[in-house]
Amino acid sequence: MNQNYRQTIAIIGAGASGTTCLIQLVLKYVVNRCTTPLRLLLFERKPEFGPGLAYGTGQEGHLLNTKAGLMGIVPGERLHFVAWMHANRADIEEEYPDLEISPDSYPPRMLFGSYVKAMLQEYTDLAAEHDIEIEKVQDEIVDAQLLDDDRFELKSTQEETFLCDYVILATGNPAPSAFQEFKDLTQFLMSPWPSKKVLQTIRDKEASVAIIGSSLTAIDALITLVSNEHRGKIRFFSKTGLLPRVQAAQEVPFDRKYLTLPMIRQCIREKRRALRVTDLIRLFKKEVEEHQPLKPEWSIEKRTAKDTLPLLEEDLQQAYEGSNLYQNILYDMRDDIYPIWQLLSADQKLLFLSWVKPFYDINRHSIPIKNGEKLAALLKQGQLSITGSSKDLEWDGKRFVLQMQDGSTEYADFVINASGPAVTVDEMVDQPLLKQLLEKT
Incomplete structure (x- = not known):
């Protein structure tokens, strides 16, 4: 083998997921004292590596x-972000004077994007200390071909080619x-991101x-507008009109008895068939009924x-009291x-997505309570209405x-598409x- 050869791993996407992959690869290489020369290719189509779309909003009002x-x-290490904030307290308090640094803050x-960037830099430096070569490439990979020697040839929008031994896809959530x-x-924004484009378009x-959708992404679009002094009417235009519920200030511990992995496996064994969505609903209802003095009117x-x-x-009110039983159960299931x-099974997953997902989500x-109050x-x-x-x-x-389904109509000067990511x-x-890749398979 060529003495200059380095095993090459390509990570396509350099947001939070791609950065996490890089951290783990570098850490495992160092901890296991590997000696095989290693090269990591990190691809990102946007100029900034680390935050990605989710954490590079540029709007302080967009909370976790x-x-x-x-x-x-x-x-x-779930508290790692909190530990990083404490270690950088002076700078953070200067830039975000109203932020409480605690595990329960939002x-x-x-x-968080700054934290991801800092971690990317820290592990890039660690890689250099151990002769791991990291190359950051600002380009988009649009095709991949498996070669006869079991390596991959990647092709970019700039018509460059890259050879690698392994490929990790970390491309992030697709656009609506x-x-x-x-x-x-011009009056239709295909996505609320980047928020700068929203503000440049709706002057x-x-x-x-009108914001299509009423979920977390729709709320982000709303906050982009009102945080920048938008005074016009804003309407969430969605099929269900369901808003996300509000999280309690502190997570409430919950001791599940029925909706647990052992009970689910027992259900599969006793019924001698695969798990069904109806089994999960039955166990969830049993969990709720066990903890309420009166049987709920479902x-x-x-x-x-x-x-x-x-x-x-x-x-x-339930968030202030920590009394949302459904939420407490689901958080304990994390x-x-x-x-x-x-x-x-695949068909049961599809059933869950069409039947249960809106209410689960x-x-x-x-x-956070702060966004609920807003x-x-x-x-x-009367500035916001929900259809x-x-x-x-x-x-x-x-x-x-x-x-509308009842035959009525409303009007809007601009529309922001916050209907959620494409699913196929x-x-x-x-x-x-x-x-x-799908076409090739």
């Missing part, structure tokens, strides 16, 4: 939706794919804006087609969710027409590499 104490980028995402027919309209502070738990503000105010998901992927204030002021029965969207040449490779308009 998960507590700082769970956000350590080093696997198994720091700005841009601060819905409403491609409006992509060439009229009195303009009416029929009234449905949150669709209800006035949003009273629901949000009730959620805020480490079991992926193993449970693996037990579901609003409880599991919730918002939403409630905007609803009370949960959307049907269609049209452009009449001057403005957007929002059609065919729909991933911003992921050319994944499309190419």
